[in-house]
Amino acid sequence: MKKQLLSIIFVxxxxxxNLIAIEADIFVQSTVNRASKLLSENIxxxxxxxxxxxxxxxxxxxxxxxxYTLGAxxxxxxxNQKKEYSEKFEKYFLKSFSSRLAEYTxxxxxVFSKEKLNKNYTxxxxxxxxxxxxxxxxxxxxxxTKNPEQPLIRDLIIEGLSLARTxxxxxxxxxxxxxxxxxxxxxxxxEFTSK
Amino acid sequence: xxxxxxxxxxxxxxxxxxxxxxxxxxxxxxxxDPTDVKECWEGFNRASFALNRxxxxxxxxxxxxxxxxxxxxxxxxxxxxxxxxxxxITIPNNLLQGExxxxxxxxxxxxxxxxxGILGLIDVATLxxxxxxxxxxxxxxxxxxxxxxGCYIVLPVLGPSTARDTVASIANFTGGDAWYNVTVxxxxxxxxxxxxxxxxxxxxxxxxGKNYDSIENLETNSIDFYASxxxxxxxxxxxxxxxxxxxxxxxxDSDWEEIEN
Numbered sequence: 297m298k299k300q301l302l303s304i305i306f307v308x309x310x311x312x313x314n315l316i317a318i319e320a321d322i323f324v325q326s327t328v329n330r331a332s333k334l335l336s337e338n339i340x341x342x343x344x345x346x347x348x349x350x351x352x353x354x355x356x357x358x359x360x361x362x363x364y365t366l367g368a369x370x371x372x373x374x375x376n377q378k379k380e381y382s383e384k385f386e387k388y389f390l391k392s393f394s395s396r397l398a399e400y401t402x403x404x405x406x407v408f409s410k411e412k413l414n415k416n417y418t419x420x421x422x423x424x425x426x427x428x429x430x431x432x433x434x435x436x437x438x439x440x441t442k443n444p445e446q447p448l449i450r451d452l453i454i455e456g457l458s459l460a461r462t463x464x465x466x467x468x469x470x471x472x473x474x475x476x477x478x479x480x481x482x483x484x485x486x487e488f489t490s491k
Numbered sequence: 492x493x494x495x496x497x498x499x500x501x502x503x504x505x506x507x508x509x510x511x512x513x514x515x516x517x518x519x520x521x522x523x524d525p526t527d528v529k530e531c532w533e534g535f536n537r538a539s540f541a542l543n544r545x546x547x548x549x550x551x552x553x554x555x556x557x558x559x560x561x562x563x564x565x566x567x568x569x570x571x572x573x574x575x576x577x578x579x580i581t582i583p584n585n586l587l588q589g590e591x592x593x594x595x596x597x598x599x600x601x602x603x604x605x606x607x608g609i610l611g612l613i614d615v616a617t618l619x620x621x622x623x624x625x626x627x628x629x630x631x632x633x634x635x636x637x638x639x640x641g642c643y644i645v646l647p648v649l650g651p652s653t654a655r656d657t658v659a660s661i662a663n664f665t666g667g668d669a670w671y672n673v674t675v676x677x678x679x680x681x682x683x684x685x686x687x688x689x690x691x692x693x694x695x696x697x698x699x700g701k702n703y704d705s706i707e708n709l710e711t712n713s714i715d716f717y718a719s720x721x722x723x724x725x726x727x728x729x730x731x732x733x734x735x736x737x738x739x740x741x742x743x744d745s746d747w748e749e750i751e752n
Contacts, residue, residue, distance in 0.1 A: 392712045429559050430701060456730045462722040465525065469718030484714050 317444035320418035321410040324437050327355045327449070328405040328422070336402040348394040356393070357440050357448035358386050364450070365464045369471055369478065377478055384485040391489050405435065416442045417450075523640055523732050525725030528653060531642035539645040540717050546648065547699070555699035566700065568612040573694050575604045575611025577626055579669040584627035588635045596622050625734055629667060630656030634732040643721060651724040 334347050352358070362385035363370055373381065404425035411419045418439045426432040438451035438460070451460040467481065474480035530536070558566070578601040585594035600616040608615040617623070633655050634640070641654030652660075663671055673679050674687035699706070713719045729735075 388714075396708050396712055428563055430704065456735065457723050457726045461525075461726065462719050465722035466713060466715045466718040469715045469721075473715075488714050 318447055319410075320412075320437075320439040320441055320447055321407050321420045323355075323439065323447045324420045324422065324449075325405075325407040327351065328403075328407070331397065332403055332405065335397070335400055341398055344398050345394040348397055349390045352390055352393050355449055356389075357450050358389050360440065360448070360450055361389065361460055361463075362386070364460055365467050367464055367468060369468075369476065372476075373478060380482065381478070384482055384489075387489045388485045412441075416440060418447075419453075523634060523725075523729040525722055525729060528640050528725055529642045532644060536643065536645040537717055539647050540720070542647055543645065543650060551695060551699045554696050555703055558696050559700040559703050566697070569693060570697055570701075571604070571608070571614045572611035573690065573697060574614075574624060574626075575601060575608070576670055576690060578624075580629075580663065580667070581625075581627045583667060584629060584632045587629075587632045588627065590627075593622075593625075597624065600624060626731070628656075629659035629662040630728075631732050633659050640725075640728070643725070651720060653725075653728070656728070 331348065331351055334344060334351070337344070339347075359382055362382055365385070366373075366381065370378070370381075405422050406425070407420055407422040409421045411421070413419060418441050420437040420439055422435050422437065424433040424435055434455050436453040436456075437449055438453065438458075440448045440450045451458055453459070470481050470484050471477070578597050582594050582597050582601065585591070585597060600621055603616045603619065603621075604611045604614060607613075630653070638655050640656070644652050644654060644657060646652055646657065662668075664676075666672060666676075670690070671687055674682040675684045709719055709723075710716050
């Protein structure tokens with residue numbers, strides 16, 4: 297009887313977890329649709345940017361990307377510096393992300409396949425439809441799936457070029473030009489967010 | 492007669508056998524990892540980068556802003572012809588990399604597109620189902636044979652490169668580029684120097700036009716534009732050398748795993 301009860305609980309849990317788990321490709325398509333709907337709305341650019349920031353906070357692992365971007369320099373930081381960095385990085389990221397996207401009026405992105413790399417990562421493949429001004433663009437999404445109930449975007453790979461990797465090398469360059477001084481990076485991030 | 496048969500046999504053999512020459516894939520990946528490319532001349536590179544940005548602002552950007560608004564068939568025609576012309580460098584490099592079947596396919600592409608496709612304006616070969624075109628150059632060939640990229644360099648006017656790719660490009664001017672040979676190197680009654688330089692300038696404008704918004708966007712949203720361009724260029728080179736179709740082939744997951752700890 298006890299064994300039966302345990303089996304029922306196990307199967308029930310399995311069913312529930314499968315019901316709640318969100319597939320990476322469905323997550324990307326719904327995020328894209330959400331952003332696309334917003335961008336096609338007849339509202340001011342400022343309002344679009346404000347709404348895009350909300351979408352980014354819901355769907356992007358900003359803290360994770362921030363740590364990845366900082367690379368090995370993260371290990372030498374104190375807890376206070378890490379906290380300060382995370383705050384500044386979030387402001388930088390949200391500004392950079394939203395102003396990049398706000399330029400598009402009605403981007404049409406179609407998700408067509410996915411590849412599970414391991415339990416933590418799935419790559420979702422999509423294309424941004426061509427317009428009169430530019431050809432079709434291939435966009436891959438690195439989705440962090442450690443918590444299947446809440447997948448998060450960790451990288452956008454445009455035509456094979458990783459934005460997170462580019463950002464990481466950019467941050468490394470700022471640090472290297474300033475003898476590894478984290479305060480110089482903080483200053484650069486502040487300048488970027490205030491312009 | 493015997494000579495003819497031998498030539499046919501050798502050609503057939505090279506077309507059907509696809510010998511993958513060169514280094515082990517993982518070594519190739521490691522050697523061309525953008526983070527491993529040395530920055531030996533940063534002062535010179537940044538100065539050269541600033542010069543190129545200036546030239547872009549006064550020449551390429553204004554021209555590209557007009558070019559990108561031309562009708563799509565015109566832009567496609569220009570892109571297709573330039574791509575078709577680049578086959579004269581790609582095909583010898585396919586052979587030098589031991590990619591004999593690709594050399595065969597690209598030769599077919601070149602013949603079909605130059606004739607039926609009216610000097611390459613229409614990509615008939617793709618419509619006929621021939622494999623997707625992948626550009627190759629002498630730098631990629633050296634990389635496939637195990638030569639590392641060396642230092643990163645920004646060439647005035649020409650843009651980002653590496654020591655290996657810069658040295659390899661000498662081959663283009665010493666007989667390795669049939670288009671250069673018939674325009675600049677040898678006097679022919681059909682072409683002259685201007686045709687060669689015009690094709691190079693058009694290729695620059697075509698690239699700038701295709702990436703117009705992306706470049707503007709990147710420039711506005713970078714905290715170090717020089718470092719962004721360097722990273723994107725080296726990632727692109729790595730992908731081309733590996734002929735990688737997906738990001739999985741070029742990205743190292745351990746970078747990401749580190750942040751879990």
